Amino acid sequence: MDKIHSHRQVAAIKHSLFDQGYLDEQFIQLEELQDDANPNFVEEIVTLYYRDSSRLISNLDHTLERNPLDFNKLDTLMHQFKGSSSSIGAKRVKAECTLFREYCRARNGEGCRRSFQQMKKEYATLRKKLETYFQLARQAGPLETAYRPK
Amino acid sequence: MESKKSEGESSRSRISALVVDDDAIIRKIHKAMLQQVFNMDAKSVKDGKEAVDLHRCGANFDIIFMDKEMPIMDGHEATKELRGMGVKSMIVGITTRADEKDREEFLAAGSNHCFEKPLNRAKVEQVLHDHPNFPF
Numbered sequence: 001m002d003k004i005h006s007h008r009q010v011a012a013i014k015h016s017l018f019d020q021g022y023l024d025e026q027f028i029q030l031e032e033l034q035d036d037a038n039p040n041f042v043e044e045i046v047t048l049y050y051r052d053s054s055r056l057i058s059n060l061d062h063t064l065e066r067n068p069l070d071f072n073k074l075d076t077l078m079h080q081f082k083g084s085s086s087s088i089g090a091k092r093v094k095a096e097c098t099l100f101r102e103y104c105r106a107r108n109g110e111g112c113r114r115s116f117q118q119m120k121k122e123y124a125t126l127r128k129k130l131e132t133y134f135q136l137a138r139q140a141g142p143l144e145t146a147y148r149p150k
Numbered sequence: 151m152e153s154k155k156s157e158g159e160s161s162r163s164r165i166s167a168l169v170v171d172d173d174a175i176i177r178k179i180h181k182a183m184l185q186q187v188f189n190m191d192a193k194s195v196k197d198g199k200e201a202v203d204l205h206r207c208g209a210n211f212d213i214i215f216m217d218k219e220m221p222i223m224d225g226h227e228a229t230k231e232l233r234g235m236g237v238k239s240m241i242v243g244i245t246t247r248a249d250e251k252d253r254e255e256f257l258a259a260g261s262n263h264c265f266e267k268p269l270n271r272a273k274v275e276q277v278l279h280d281h282p283n284f285p286f
Contacts, residue, residue, distance in 0.1 A: 029270050033182045041182065048175050079219055083246050084175045087268045 006140035013133045022126050027089030039142075043134050049088050053123060056081045064113060074112060075104040092122040165284075166210070169194040170201045170228065171217040171244070180215060180269050187271055188278075197221055198228025205232060211239050212284070213277075215269060216261065218245040218252055226259040233260035240284060242277055244269055 017023045027042075034041040060077050063070060082097035096119035103111030167190040169180045177194040184192040190213075195201050197220040214232070216225040223231075229241050243256030243264040253264040263280070265273045278284060 026268050026270065029183070029268075030179065032271075033179070033186055035186070038182070045175060045179060048178070052173075052175060076219075079246055080173060083173050083217075083267055086246075087173070087176045087179050 003140060006136065010133065010136045010140050013129070013136065017129055017133065021091055022122075022129060024089045024091040026086065030088065046088055046130055046134070049084055049090075050127060052084050053081065053127075057120060057123070060116060064116060069109045069112070071104045071107055071112075075101055078104065090123075090126055093119060093126060096122055164189055164191045165212045166190065167192040168201060168204070168209075168211040168214045168239075170196075170198060170214060170220070170225065172196050172220040173217075176217070176268070183269070183271065184215075184274070188274060198223030198225055198231070201228050202231045202235075205235060205237055210237075213240045213242065215242050215244055216256075217267075218243060218256065226255045226261075229256065229259040229261050240277070240281065242269075 017027075030042045030045055038044075056077055060074065060081075063073050063077065078097050078100045082094055082101070085093040085097060096115055100112055100115040100119060103109075103115055165188070167184050169177050169184070169192060171177050171180065171194070174196075177196070181192045181194050184190040193211075195204060198216070199222045201214065201216070202223065216229055218225040220228075225243055229243065232239070232241065240263075241261040243253070243259075243261040244267050245252040245256070245264060246267050256264040263277055
């Protein structure tokens with residue numbers, strides 16, 4: 001029964017990620033690519049995303065410190081971040097990336113800084129929730145083991 | 151449009167696909183989807199120039215999924231190059247913003263379709279549905 005309870009917990013966390021708008025349909029598409037041959041596909045992709053995101057956020061931080069701001073470079077960096085965020089279904093992060101790019105195009109430095117802070121918050125929250133989700137999913141094990149007869 | 155098939159390939163049932171994107175995550179996801187969901191023989195490169203160079207070396211693909219904004223050579227530039235070389239593959243442009251200008255640029259360069267990221271099952275199905283005789 002513990003296994004069943006664990007799986008229910010994992011399912012509940014996943015539901016809340018969608019209900020609260022952190023993830024979108026793209027995450028489900030990733031899960032559909034996970035199979036026996038690629039049992040950790042989603043977590044591998046998300047781990048790549050974390051690595052990529054850390055690099056991009058650091059580059060964005062440094063670029064935002066410059067004076068005058070290089071809006072083209074900021075836009076290019078955020079374009080990359082938006083692309084990888086949308087590919088894992090990071091809905092809220094993606095929305096902030098879009099807003100940031102609009103501020104870049106408008107050459108609005110203050111808007112860029114505000115949006116970047118918000119984007120970092122959304123990313124940090126999502127990352128924490130996903131780390132919890134994957135940790136519980138690993139502990140719960142494959143779904144079929146929850147129902148294996150004794 | 152006709153894909154050039156050698157004698158050895160005439161009995162091939164799998165569609166060959168090339169994913170062109172500078173983002174490693176996106177290359178991994180798109181390749182996995184094309185292979186697992188659509189049973190395509192999928193390869194990937196990281197920018198438009200690599201895609202062009204691959205074709206100059208004689209590679210040929212039934213379908214190319216081409217990102218728009220890439221370093222070294224953009225997607226629409228690579229599309230123009232490939233069409234200029236006589237490449238007849240179906241080219242699907244992938245953009246990161248719902249911008250009509252990006253779409254027009256891709257289509258003007260010679261792509262067959264253009265979608266906003268991310269590429270997903272429904273979009274690939276739409277391409278295959280719109281071209282029932284594909285591969286040509």
